[in-house]
Amino acid sequence: MNAATLPLPDSNSRDARDARADRLFRWVLVGTVVFVLVALASAALSMLWGGRHVLLDQGWHFITSTDWNPVENKYGALAPIYGTLVTAVIAMLIAVPVSFGIAFFLTEVAPRWLRGPIGTAIELLAGIPSIIYGMWGLFVLVPVMTEYVTPWLNDTLGTLPVIGALFQGPPLGIGILTAGFVLAIMVIPFISSVMREVFLTVPTRLKESAYALGATKWEVSWDIVLPYTRSAVIGGIFLGLGRALGETMAVAFVVGNSVSLSASLLMPGTTIAALIANDFGEATETYRSALLLLGFILFIVTFAVLAVARFMLMQLARREGN
Incomplete structure (x- = not known):
């Protein structure tokens, strides 16, 4: 039997199988997307439904009031909302600047034999449980803040006319500023990893051309690397911001858990996630409704942050396309 007499495969049946497989694959993809959307919507709606009692009773006063008193069934969420946003x-x-420095050091300055170990160590920080960060903050960072940082801030910056109110207060150690420090350490691995990966995508010829023209490393990073990777860097920053907004245990250890609104960053405060984690287990029906409504607000805030990030990336892509 020669090649001319060999039976040809049934092309029609093969095309039919490919079409069925393609339709199946498309429906699988659609199903996964629908599943994610349904899960997000159900989570948001369940929290909104659980907080309906407080929402119907207080309305917008729930967001604008600072009076949080479960004994009298008064719930004003402005203090935890403020703490969440300010700590983030x-x-x-x-x-952000620390992550940029780490990423640029690993891609442009560090010797090749040192890049791997340092990069791995930074990435391992992302895997440390948040409760470990909280314990470290409570037993290591808080004494340092109490002994050195907060007294210096109070004596140096607390006397300034405009921003002085932000740095006035007793040297407690715990507070909004300390929680912000802990959050910064937690999100640095995420942001720096994204920055390092995108910095590696910058064409070598662009950087070498800049160096050949006499540019310094700072000029190369500011004028070449950042403009080339701007969109991805912004995405990484907002990824870290989303993580900071929803962090719970680490913040609960060091923020002070005080449901009061103070202009000073040195005073104790709270965040939405920390307040829910601390009080949800012992909350009564009305108090639980208020906490669920707080969870819905946190969901909306996080969604809004990610939506703004997406919009900014689309605008940057459109501008670069033009």
Whole structure:
């Protein structure tokens, strides 16, 4: 039997099998997307439904009030909302420049034999349980803040006319600022890992051309590396911000768990996640409703942050495309 007499495969049946497999694969993908959307919607709606009693009773007063008194059934969520946002902002102000320095050091400055061990050590920090960070913050960072940092801030910056109110208060150690420090240490591995990976995608010829023209490492990082990787860097920053907004145990150890609103960053406060974790187990029906409504607010805040990040990335991509 020669090649001319060999039976040809049934192309029609093969095309039919491929079409069925393609449809099956498409439905599997659609099913996974629908599952994720349904899970998110059900989680949000369940918290909203659980908090309906307080929402119907207090309305917008729940968000704008600072009076949190479960004994009198008064629930004002402004203090935990403020603590959540401020601790996350402090964490980003510390973590972003540190992460950029780590990423640029590993990609441009560190010798090749040192990049692997340092990169691995930083990535391992992301796997440490948050309760370990909280215990470290309570037993190591809080004494340092009490003895050295908060007295210096109070004496140096607390006397300034505009920002002085942010750094006034007794040297307690625990507070909003300490929680921000702990959060910064927790999110640095995430942001620096993203930055390092995207910095490695910068074409070598661009950096070598800049060095050949006499540019310094700082100029290369600011004028070449950052503009080239801007979109991915912003995405990594918002990824870390989302992690900081929802962190619970580490913050609960060092934030002070005080449901009061103070202008000073040195005073104790609380966050939404820490308040829920501390009080949910012993909450009564109305108090549980308030905590569930707080959870829904945290969900909305996190969703809004990620939506803003997505919008910014789309705008940057459109601008770069033009």
